[in-house]
Amino acid sequence: MSELVIAGKLGVVGAGVMGRTIIQGAIKSCLLPPQKIWAAARTQRTCDQVRQELGIDTFTDYTVQLAETSIIILCVKPYKVEGVLEHLKDNGLSPDTLIISIAAGVSLATLESLTGGQNPVIRAMPNTPCVVGRGMTVVCGSAQTKPQHLELTKNLFSAVGTCLELEETHFDAVTGLSGSGPAYFYLMMESLADGGVRVGLPRDVAVKLVTQTALGAAAMVQQSGRHPASLRDDVTTPAGCTIAALLTMEDGKIRSVLARAVEEATRTASHLGGSASSEKTLATAAHPD
Numbered sequence: 001m002s003e004l005v006i007a008g009k010l011g012v013v014g015a016g017v018m019g020r021t022i023i024q025g026a027i028k029s030c031l032l033p034p035q036k037i038w039a040a041a042r043t044q045r046t047c048d049q050v051r052q053e054l055g056i057d058t059f060t061d062y063t064v065q066l067a068e069t070s071i072i073i074l075c076v077k078p079y080k081v082e083g084v085l086e087h088l089k090d091n092g093l094s095p096d097t098l099i100i101s102i103a104a105g106v107s108l109a110t111l112e113s114l115t116g117g118q119n120p121v122i123r124a125m126p127n128t129p130c131v132v133g134r135g136m137t138v139v140c141g142s143a144q145t146k147p148q149h150l151e152l153t154k155n156l157f158s159a160v161g162t163c164l165e166l167e168e169t170h171f172d173a174v175t176g177l178s179g180s181g182p183a184y185f186y187l188m189m190e191s192l193a194d195g196g197v198r199v200g201l202p203r204d205v206a207v208k209l210v211t212q213t214a215l216g217a218a219a220m221v222q223q224s225g226r227h228p229a230s231l232r233d234d235v236t237t238p239a240g241c242t243i244a245a246l247l248t249m250e251d252g253k254i255r256s257v258l259a260r261a262v263e264e265a266t267r268t269a270s271h272l273g274g275s276a277s278s279e280k281t282l283a284t285a286a287h288p289d
């Protein structure tokens, strides 16, 4: 991947799990050298850790950095976004600075009103597998956002996985499916490994078998482009053990449990940052006109 061409620096406000992941991805894939990135955290302890781990400048008070910053990624918890943006606005945020927020449930309209409507603003929803370069990020831009802003943002998140642009109306659904999604797969993997242990496999072997099977199944769907149901049919021999297992899962209503879990996570996401888009998502799903 070639280096991003930006006039100033990239600032990451909130150097927690996701903030560090994005910075790591940008450095590892040579999108930006460490000297062109700074990060901010609430405590000096986090700042010291991040400076040591990633070799970038870190600050608890980052206001002097704003003049030479072209992109700010907001990686604080959703309830902190308002305070941080007000702080930025009161301390010389340039109207040219691109603001990218990864905060769940905080809408573009909220972000725009908090920045006074002058800055290009992009909303992004990544997930934690960005840490291992296998993340899934969805992005959308505000009216002030130019194609080059979206291109820059897509390049940044493509450095830590796959990046897709979608309408904002889908964002709570994205949060409920891919944002929270890794946790659903961990739970399923843990349960399947428990099954292996129940029938006599050592725990470490069971986890290894489950992990490679999950990776293999995901790659089959991704590379074949076939519907998962069709791939499932391939494994399901008449009177065999797979159909016995599948029927047991269906008895436990596995399909509706998983689908309803995504619906519930979507509904919850809609309340995190005062966004109304999810209620719209649920209503639109029920009445798709």
Ligand SMILES: NC(=O)c1ccc[n+]([C@@H]2O[C@H](COP(=O)([O-])OP(=O)(O)OC[C@H]3O[C@@H](n4cnc5c(N)ncnc54)[C@H](OP(=O)(O)O)[C@@H]3O)[C@@H](O)[C@H]2O)c1
Pocket (backbone or CB within 6 Å): 013, 014, 015, 016, 017, 018, 019, 040, 041, 042, 043, 044, 046, 047, 075, 076, 077, 078, 080, 084, 102, 103, 104, 125, 126, 127, 128, 179
């Ligand atoms: N985790 C996920 O799976 C995931 C997925 C998609 C999106 N997100 C979104 O990502 C955002 C961050 O989540 P996270 O899991 O990375 O949180 P996190 O690990 O708790 O990190 C939050 C960071 O923000 C810093 N911070 C708090 N107040 C600050 C302030 N006023 N100025 C500057 N920095 C401040 C904290 O500093 P200290 O360490 O010093 O306290 C901490 O480093 C959230 O909005 C979440 O919705 C998370």
